[in-house]
Each structure stands twice: as C-alpha cells, then as structure tokens.
Amino acid sequence: MRVLVVGDTHIPFVRPGYLQFCKDLKKEYRTNVTLHIGDVCDSHAISFHEHNPELPNALDEYKQAYEIVKEWKAAFPKMLVSIGNHCSRITKLASSVNIPSQMLKTHQEIWGTKNWDWQWEFVIDNVRYIHGHASGGGLWPAYNSMRKSAMSTVMGHYHSAAGIKWLVNPTSRLFGLDVGSGIDDKQLAFAYNQFNTVRSVISAAVVLEGMPYLELQPIGKEEKYHDSKVN
Numbered sequence: 413m414r415v416l417v418v419g420d421t422h423i424p425f426v427r428p429g430y431l432q433f434c435k436d437l438k439k440e441y442r443t444n445v446t447l448h449i450g451d452v453c454d455s456h457a458i459s460f461h462e463h464n465p466e467l468p469n470a471l472d473e474y475k476q477a478y479e480i481v482k483e484w485k486a487a488f489p490k491m492l493v494s495i496g497n498h499c500s501r502i503t504k505l506a507s508s509v510n511i512p513s514q515m516l517k518t519h520q521e522i523w524g525t526k527n528w529d530w531q532w533e534f535v536i537d538n539v540r541y542i543h544g545h546a547s548g549g550g551l552w553p554a555y556n557s558m559r560k561s562a563m564s565t566v567m568g569h570y571h572s573a574a575g576i577k578w579l580v581n582p583t584s585r586l587f588g589l590d591v592g593s594g595i596d597d598k599q600l601a602f603a604y605n606q607f608n609t610v611r612s613v614i615s616a617a618v619v620l621e622g623m624p625y626l627e628l629q630p631i632g633k634e635e636k637y638h639d640s641k642v643n
Contacts, residue, residue, distance in 0.1 A: 589626065
C-alpha cells in the first residue's frame with residue numbers, strides 16, 4: 413500500500429495551508445490510502461484542563477470544527493483515523509459522570525464522516541499506526557514504541573517530534589516514524605507551550621509499501637506554504 417499519513421490537526425486550530433500540503437503529497441506520491449494519525453479535532457472547550465476564556469465555548473468550537481472537517485472530508489472521502497486523546501475527550505468526560513459509551517454518538521456521527529474508519533490502531537504492510545499518547549515519550553517516541561512492540565511504528569501526538577529512526581538486526585529492519593503535526597501553535601489553544609523554545613514540526617509522512625518518508629511543510633517566508641500565501 414501507498415499510505416499518506418496526516419499529522420495531528422487539532423481542528424479548528426489547524427495550520428494554514430496544511431490541507432493543501434497533504435493533498436499535494438497525495439498527488440505527488442500517488443498514495444492509495446490516507447491515514448490520519450489522530451487528534452483530528454481539539455475539543456479544547458470540553459477538556460479536563462483549564463479552558464481559555466478567550467476561546468469559543470463547546471458548541472461554537474464544534475460548529476467551527478465541523479465546517480473545517482467538511483473540507484477535509486471533501487479532499488479525502490475515505491480515511492483511516494487512529495483515535496487520539498483529543499478525539500476521545502467526549503467519551504472520557506462522559507464516563508466521568510457515569511454515562512456509558514453506548515449512549516453516545518460515534519465519531520462518524522459526530523463529525524459526519526461515515527466513510528472514515530476510526531480505530532485505535534491499524535497495521536498495514538506490517539507497519540503499526542497509532543496515535544501514541546499511551547506509548548511514552550522520550551527523544552524518539554515512535555522508536556521507543558517500536559522497540560517495545562517489535563513492529564515498525566508510525567506515531568503522532570508529540571508535535572515537536574518528527575523523523576525516522578531505524579533498528580536493524582541480522583533478520584529484520586524496523587523503524588519508528590514520528591509524523592510531526594499540522595497544528596497552528598500560535599493559536600490560544602496552545603498557549604501552554606508559548607515559552608517552550610522547541611516548536612511544533614509541521615509535517616506529514618508517506619509510507620510506500622512499508623518504506624517511510626517524512627515531508628516537512630515548507631512554511632518559510634519565501635516558501636510555497638508561508639502564511640502570506642495560503643491565508
């Protein structure tokens with residue numbers, strides 16, 4: 413399979429031009445599977461963490477996010493989605509007040525994505541795809557997870573981690589691929605990270621018949637996807 417891997421988007425706080433960047437990668441690499449690595453939407457307003465009063469309430473954020481998800485659905489009518497920690501905020505909050513998951517809408521129903529397949533993990537060409545929030549971090553999060561599972565692993569979640577690290581032994585060749593993200597970390601939803609000198613890596617990945625490649629979104633001043641060219 414020829415897999416396009418979309419990084420965390422945290423809609424509506426997605427990076428300007430990131431959708432077009434992913435569409436361009438799909439065309440360039442002629443991918444036949446699109447997989448979102450998780451945290452499609454942010455759901456900032458219903459987090460257990462402190463809510464920024466300058467951001468929309470839960471209903472307004474949902475309405476904003478829903479319209480942007482429609483754009484992604486138009487570009488990628490079929491997509492695999494690895495469920496992330498932000499994706500599961502609704503069910504987590506519901507369970508905290510004793511509401512069982514059977515009484516809630518599915519991800520497909522919430523976002524109108526009946527042809528998107530939402531699962532915790534996928535295995536394609538012996539490569540494992542997970543969001544990664546339960547896998548531990550470190551300098552190379554996907555590599556660390558790969559060593560534990562003994563499977564090549566593609567992960568999101570860690571916005572400032574992006575790259576490929578290999579482990580080769582006499583009988584196998586394994587890799588850990590950190591996808592990076594597609595977020596706009598200038599948004600108030602990420603204000604908690606404003607004093608961190610390490611910034612988010614804006615990138616996506618492709619895995620062609622089990623071989624990984626990382627692509628950074630060119631967002632520099634003179635580059636194709638700079639804010640001034642995509643807003």
